[in-house]
Amino acid sequence: MVHLYDYASFYPNISAPGWLTDASLGTYGGIFHAPAQQASPPSFGAYAYCSMPHPREEDYWLPEPVENGSVKAELVYLEYLQRHHRRTPYNILPGGENQPYDCDDIHPYLYAGSPLEEGPIRVYADTYSDSANPFLHDYVNGSCQYPQLTVGGLLDAYHHGRDLWAVYGARLELLPASPDGSSIWLRSSSSPLTQASAGGVLRGIWPEYSGALPLHQQAAAIDTVDRGFPCPAREAVLDKIQSSAEWEAALGATRSLRESLAELFDANTSAWMSTFDHFADNFQARLCNGYQLPCRREEEDSSCVTHEQVEAVFRAGDWMWDFWFRASQDAARYITLVEGMFIGEILARLNAVVRGEQDLVYSHTFVHDGDVGPILGALGITSLRWPGMASNIAIEVWKSDGLFARVLYCGHPIQTVHGSLDWTPLGELIQILQPFVPEDIVKMCKQNIDKR
Structure with missing residues (x-):
């Protein structure tokens, strides 16, 4: 089988001089657009932010020793986690949006049921804009929530699920023909984004299933994903990272870009100027759903953001994520405070496989970019671009003359400082991740952080 992955687009040298300022780099092979109101099958050869690749039959290959016949092995467990799929933006431009968002073609269902009573009416949210609402002028017209x-x-999400079934169900015969409570574990954050994505993916995996399924989640205030639990030290470490000489140098290199955007969109506030999160989020959501890039709303000045500016914002966003979870001298501590407890949950399941006590064959967790990024950092990824929509990590456990792991990032073996994790003794993978699991997270979260 010929593998056509463009590893360069996944693993650029983000720390190289010029990454932030060299316009000729463009998006460095990244794809940042998708059509409106239709599926966007991933471009499986490249980093495609709007619809990241995932394992699928056409591109899937067995671990190298199994593929070349040097060992015989059986897939016995799959730990799969992914970011939610395409959405509207979190961040609305401070001066308001110059075009409406349309969500009339999706029904976010909102109802509760109980085994003690007859099933409820299936109500869904039907968002609308009221022209009499005076706050609408500086917001965005349309029929969406932000985000949704x-x-x-x-x-x-449907495509994602169908592809997972083709690989791990039909081909490798790991997934059960119908979901059950003993061999699968489904988990999400408390966000409607992850829950809605789960519904689509799971329907793709089990298209004929007619029952309801439990999607496990923890209480939002203490969730071990999506930064749910309170942790002052986590925010202090982030503040230290974003006060470093490297961060200040990056802000200096992009000052003219940020100031131009702030003037264009009335966005001269700390939230919009201290990182590239808000601008990137707004531009990504537009391009990923078939909308145009934003312009000013004033009739006398309809200036628009340029593609060159947007590409620079996306490169700066990549730099930001790489620095948070890989390049910063405080990255390991930050990963531990952000995601260490969830990494511990993953390791508990993997250790149960080692002990022969794991009844599960498949665990699937639906989370956010802020969960995928630190796990990639913990794995030692050699370069971390912003984890795109539906970005995913698959930890496959194979049984041969021992237990071996293969870690796929967006459908191909992840490239790390430990080498390619295509065929690694499971114990070694556990050792890679174990240092990021805190011994006492409550105590760690209360510790004072030296910002020097």
Whole structure:
């Protein structure tokens, strides 16, 4: 089988001089667009932010020793986690948006049921804009919530699930023909984004299933994903990272860009100027759902952001994520405070496989970019671009003359400082991740952080 992955687009040298300022780099092979109101099958050869690749039959290959016949092995367990699919933005431009968002073609269901009573009416949220609302002028017209899954994201989720079944169900015969409570574990954050994505993916995996399924989640205030639990030290470490000489140098290199955007969109506030999170989020959501890039709303000045500016914002976003979870001298501590407890949950399941006590064959967790990024950092990824929509990590456990792991990032073996994790003794993978699991997270979260 010929493998056509463009590893360069996944693993650029983000720390190289010029990454932030060299316009000729463009998006460095990245794809940042998707059609409106339809599925966007991933470009499986490259980093495609709007619809990241995932394991699928056409591109899937066995671990190298199994593929070349040097060992015989059986897949016995799959730990799969992914970001949600395409959505509307979190961050609305301070001066308001110059075009409406349309979500009439997706129905976010909102109802509760009980085994003690007859099933409820299936109500869904039907968002509308009221022209009499005086706050609408400086917001965005349309029929969406911000954020919410778009119909394109939902259709992508169906495709994602069908592809997972083709690989791990039909081909490798790991997934059960019908979901059950003993061999699968489904988990999400408390966000409607992850829950809605789960519904689409799981329907793709089990298209004939007619029952309800439990999607496990922890209480939002103490969730071990999506930064749910309170942790002052976590925010202090982030503040230290974003006060470092490297961060200040990056802000200096991008000052003219940020100031131009702030003037264009009335965004001269700390939230919009201290990182590239808000601008990137707004631009990504537009391009990923078939919308145009934003312009000013004033009739006398309809200036628009340029593609060159947007590409620079996306490169700066990549730099930001790489620095948070890989390049910063405080990255390891930050990963531990952000994601260490969830990494511990993953390791508990993997250790149960080692002990022969694991009844599960498949665990699937639906989370956010802020969960995928630190796990990639913990794995030692050699270069970390912003984890795109539906970005995913698959930890496959194979049984041969021992237990071996293969870690796929967006469908191909992840490249790390430990080498390619295509065929690694499971114990070694556990040793790679174990240092990021805190011994006492409550105590660690209360510790004072030296910002020097």
